[in-house]
Structures are given as C-alpha cells and as structure tokens.
Amino acid sequence: MYSGPTKISSFSRNISDLLEHIEYRRCESGEDLEAIYRLRYKAYYLNGFLPETREQKMSDDFDETSNSYKFGVFIDDNLVCTVRIHHLSPEEPYAPAMTTFGDVLKPRLDRGESFINPTLLAADPELVASYKALPYVTLRLGLLASVHFDATACIGVIREEHTAFYRRVFGAIQVGEPRPYPPFTVPVMLYDANVAANRNWILRRFPFFHSAAAERRMLFAKPRKGELAPLTILPTAKYFHDAA
Template identity: 35%
Template structure:
C-alpha cells in the first residue's frame, strides 16, 4: 500500500481554496458527495456550505489529481485567540475541556471525494488525510479529532489508532449522526510515520502548504500567496 500511495502522490496537488471560484467548486463537490450518501437534502444551488467556512481559523483545501478536483477537506485549528471549531459545538463536554486546558486541536471536517476519482484512485482517502496530518505537525498540535459516521470509524481506528471519546450525536446540517474519536498525536506520530511513510512531510512541504508561521495561513494574509502545491 505504501508504494501505491507514494506513486499516487506524484499526481496530487494540494490547493487552499481562497478564490470564490475555487470555494464554489469545493462546495459543489461537497454537495454531490453528501447528497450521494443521503446525508443532506437536495437544493437548487447544488452547494453545501456553513458559517464555519468563513471563520478565520478555517482552511479549505481542494485535492487535485491530474489537475482535476478529486477531493476536499476542511481544517479548523484552535490557534490562540480563535478556539472555535465545529466539533466543539456538537461535543462540547469532550472538546471544550481540552481547549480550555490549552491543548491545540485540529478538527478535520467535510472530507469528501469525487465518485469517479474514488474509483480511479483508491489511494485518494489516504492522500486527502495527509492534509490534517501535516497540519498537526505544522501547528504543533496535540489532538486530531475525527467526527465521523459510526460506519467510518473503523477506518480511522485501523489507520491511526483513534479512540472513541463520545457516542453518535446529530451534527448540524446533516441527516445522519456522527461519533467522535480522537488521536493523541505526539504519542502516535513516530509509530504511524514508520508504518505509513507517505504521511511524512517532504522537504519544505508544510511551509509551502500552510506558510512559514502559525498565523500566515489566515485568509487575509494568504490571499496573495495561494498557489498549487506539487507534492
């Protein structure tokens, strides 16, 4: 599997969706993916977005395969002064105490893939999940959250060793409940990167994707530097 993912990685660009056009492409991809799974109802706009997409500590990424939008993911990060993350609204009893204790959390949500590309590039899920993994290292985070449907949890348990911290609850805007698992990143990083070396950042890759410092990726600062990143 490692060889397959490493070969597939050569076809991938990670692009932060900052322009109106790129964001709309991601919102439409989300819509099609969630509609296909019966998680949302159809709408005339054929887009799926919420107020989290406009928060300053939110990064929206498109994952491009052979220059086509194949997947997307949203990352919310509890940087100082901006503790708001979407999963804290659904699981406040579990998430808020960690934020109040000063732990840095990465909250990946809206993880979607194009149906055709999922078939053509089975490694797409691993390639997309490199983004929250790289964000954990970039922002020196302590915990990676995973608010996912119960049938998806075994994937995270097998891949990273996530542990369940809350049973399923309804998530705003979704028809199907999600459960919460999380990963203690500092304890897991050495083991996971030994098992799956494709999660390791390539030279200068994190800085190219997120910027050289912890705040330079904010939309106001990043608008003039967003470029496709060939990994």
C-alpha cells in the same frame, strides 16, 4: 521527522506513486472554492446524507472562520477530493466539532491543549472507484496540520462506518457516545488521535505521510500582508520515499 530507511510495503508504494500526480490547493475564493462547495454537495447528497437544494452547493459559517483552511486535491488539474481543516486553540476555538462536542473539548482547550479538526472530506463519486487511495492522500493534510501547529490531537467527527479506518490508520479512539450532527441525517462520534503518541508509528507504517517543513509552511502559513498564498503545493513525501 524522518528516522532512517524503512521497508516500504506495496500498499504504501502505490499511494506514494499516486502522490506523484497530486496537487494540493488552499482555496480561499474564486472558482476553485466554488468547485469545492459543489463537490461537497455532490458527494454528500448522492450518498443520502444531505437533502436536495436548488443551489447544489454546501458551505457554512465555519468556512469563514480565521482558523479555517479549505483544500482541493487535484489530479491532472481536475478536482477529485476536498477537505476542510480547522486549527482549534484557546485563542481560536472555532470548529464544527465544538457545536456537537464542545462540552468535551472546551475544558481541554482551557487547559491549553489544541486540536486539528478535519471535516467535510468529499471525493468525486465518479472517481472513487478509480482512486481508492483518495482518503489517504487527502487526510494526509490532517497529519501535516497536526505537525505544523504542534497540536495535542487530531480530532474527527466521524460516522460509524468510517471509525475502523481512523482507528487503524491514525490510532484514534472514541470519545463519548454518538450525537446528532445537523445538517447531516446520521449521528456522528468524536474520535481523538493523540499526535505525540501516534505520530512515529504512523510514519513508520505509512511513509507517504512524511512531509518537509517547507510543504507544511506553504499549506498552512498565513500569507504576509501583500503576499499571495501559493496556488499549488506539491507533496514532498517522495523525498523520504527516495531516501528509503
């Protein structure tokens, strides 16, 4: 995965330094999962994308699918960001993107393609200004999932104001026109980032997206019967950073 030393920009070095303080947790139950549901609601409600609810939590049926991975991003043991990732395959074609763009994606799944669909990226509104790099360290999980599952593409269901970020960072392209996406109050677009075409230049430009195979396995491998998933996974990009 690593092709040799590269010159690291100050931007990438700053994000790599932040990764030194990051912990990823895959949350299947318990207090961490409840905290993720509350953080989702807080972020989307305060930004005007969700109506007020008594429970002040946000979850849906896609949280329970067999191909769903829910992650919390922690700094100093405090939850600062979260993202949910679905691995779509012909055997498990379950993901939010299918509810809105199934007519586009199903024919590709039928041809044997597979996708990673990160959704519900949410950062603590009180910490966004202090940690501007949170989208990078959180969506790093999407690239790691794409590599781990050898996916055809990482697909995003994205609001218009975020499209420039996905084009610039992941080389994503728009597929189709904006569509409604309940329960959110704004339309979304489908963006597709081909893994084989984009992976190498992404890693050259943003070396903090590098990862060791062991990190990817801990993040996405299903525990064997009787085993527990690791509570905390530390980013491994620093090993590539140190080698540069």
